[in-house]
Amino acid sequence: MQLSDYDEFPATLPIVVEDELFLYPFMISPIFLTDQKDIDAATDAMENNSLLFVTSSIPGKEGSRDFDAMYRVGVVGSIMRKVHIPDGRVKILFQGLARGKILEPAEGDFNRALIDIVKHDGYDQLKVDALMGVLRDKIKILSSLSSHFPADLVRTIEENDEPNRIADLVSSMLKLEKEVAYVLYIEPDIEKRLLGLIDVVTSEIESAKVQREIRTKVHTKIEQTNKEYFLKEQLKEIQHELGMDTQREEEIAAFREKVEALKPHMNEDAFKEISKQLDRLARMHPDSADANVLQSYLEWVLELPFGKLTKKNLSVKEVSKELDKDHYSLEKPKERIVEFFSVRELAELRGIKQKEAGGVILCFAGPPGVGKTSLANSIATALGRPLVRIALGGLEDVNELRGHRRTYVGAMPGRLVQGLIEAKSMDPVIVLDEIDKVGRSMRGDPTAALLEILDPEQNSKYRDYYLNFNIDLSKAIFIATANDVGRIPAPLRDRMEFIGLNSYTPKEKFEIAKRYLIPQELKKHALKRREFSISDKALKILIDEYTREAGVRNLRRRIAGLMRKSARMLLEDSSKTHIAITKKNLEQFTDKKVFEISLVDKKPQVGVVSGLAWTAVGGDVLTIEAIKIKGKGMLQLTGSLGDVMKESVRIAHSVVKILIDEKKLEITPSCIPHTLKEREERISVDPSEVYKRYDLHIHVPEGATPKDGPSAGITMVTAIASILSGRKVDNRVAMTGEVTLTGKVLPIGGLKEKLIAAYKAGVTKALIPQKNYERDLDDIPNEVKKNIKIIGVSNVYDVLKEVFVK
């Protein structure tokens, strides 16, 4: 349809209002109609084969089809095609023919109005040509800077002479805001219109230049990102073509299948959390960082042994059998363990829950290598449960135990949860190794976390921060190990039942090696019994001179070393069928000797005394040294002594002073430094002058090792008494005992360790508090009792009677 088909204007035409586009004559544009009034107007125009008037809505009034919401001047044109789209919209292809103007709205169900064609004013050709020249030049510049102006459009502008048409074309390409576009569109004076357009194009050029500058700056970066983006997209496309992206769907489906299978075994809380995270993963872009985090979360949680139990009933008989099978001696600890499990078995038989049965935790306490972990191992074997070992000593952060929240970079579940996963069962035996080392260098509050883990009231709802749901730990059996019970935080200590393990005597070590370590190591080294042997003498030397330890860990290593060498010799020389290690050739098989405990000095000395000490790694013999320097009765202490030990030296000093005052410790005049006058005039001096005129310096060697405790009391008394009285002390006598100001001797701890150490150091006589003598002597190995004369002492007089060389 042509405009000329309408010879009569003004004419009443249906009106369509366009909310987004601003149309110009001579443009062919698709228009989507959603408003019923627009659809009706277009339908009317099609049915009546009439022209259509299309105008834009006034900014801010989009959506309204009232007359005051639309611009008065628009485009008269015809509908080339009309299509109904399935979603209810109607699409028309509209060809603009002329500029039209609403003269007067008309009545009707849809918008109609009396429309007239807007005629252009006449113009000065010369001026307009000049303006058009300027506009064309500007457009050329703009097209070189911006992709909005394609080259063929520039050509059309060059070839066309109709200024209004060119103005329409340029306006349409500039994507002007509606208001600006409308002002230029309705301008009747073409000169003004062209000038307005030149202004707009000039400012467009400026902004295009700035944009270009910015773009060059960020160009390299964007280029790189774009390159990666496109490569990734291409890769995805290729994967899609090859059907490889179904892999992810399969992965999600596999996760879902697993979750469903585990659902009956997990609590509601867990199911909800896991399902939630799985749904999130399914919605995520597979390459996003979050997707990776969730993926590993799901991999972890679905490994948890939900609902898996070993199903074996507790049997004390088996526990006892296993303990005997793998351990020599240790009668008392074994007995205590069996008693502990008897209570549990009884409670189980009678249907009493662990909570009600008291639910205490076993703790094996003793020096390293004496079989704490190995006892726990036997318990696990007897109960048919897997063993999980959690080393608390190496932990730096309490969240390593409880899990890091998922938002933390590199987050993982806590060690306990990892342990359950490793054990593949919810009721393993969990060994909390070195519970006494907890909390000293850790971030967070490990005691609180451990209390929750160990408390049967709370551990059925144990929450790991990473999992973010509760799990039931109450089926697991916890066993703690510690070197020094005193260092376990008090609240934890209250929950535990301690089973003490002590250092082994050389004879015990010998038996353990013969019965257990050698056969076990033979197996590990693929050696047959007839291929390797070690004589008893050689084994004894190995124990005494090549290891220095409370337990047998290094001894095991030494034996393993012998076997490695033997295995090599057997392989290298096929004529050899047997390697025998004897006292003579032992040195060729092992490296340097380490003397276990240095032997005490056999030579009696003044001011040098052997004291017995207990440490977390076993007993020890400490030499205490005292010297006197002329002075004013001051006391100087060195050797990293703790406060309690310092106090006990002061007490000892006072006790000796009183002994001197009461003439219980003989001070010969030669011990006292006399003045010249006293010497010349032979003035007799009171014995008390000895402690007034001498400063004392007390030192405990191995100065870098911290020492504390009151049990060196009688040793200090001896050292001070010896130095002041000038009497020699028999160093083969060693002693331990706290001393009071009145000279009484109080009992001490760790007696067994101390006496074993004394025995190893070649001590012949040991002075111990009378109370310990009466109470603890049964625990001391016979081997020690046979070789050392043990004497109970109640006060310092008893001590001094025994120590000096006559």
Ligand SMILES: Nc1ncnc2c1ncn2[C@@H]1O[C@H](COP(=O)(O)OP(=O)(O)OP(=O)(O)O)[C@@H](O)[C@H]1O
């Ligand atoms: N009485 C024993 N009978 C047989 N073997 C023993 C005995 N005591 C210890 N062992 C062996 O000594 C080695 C060290 O023991 P274990 O690892 O249990 O020491 P531990 O007390 O747990 O030390 P730590 O405190 O350093 O962990 C083990 O190989 C164990 O088999």
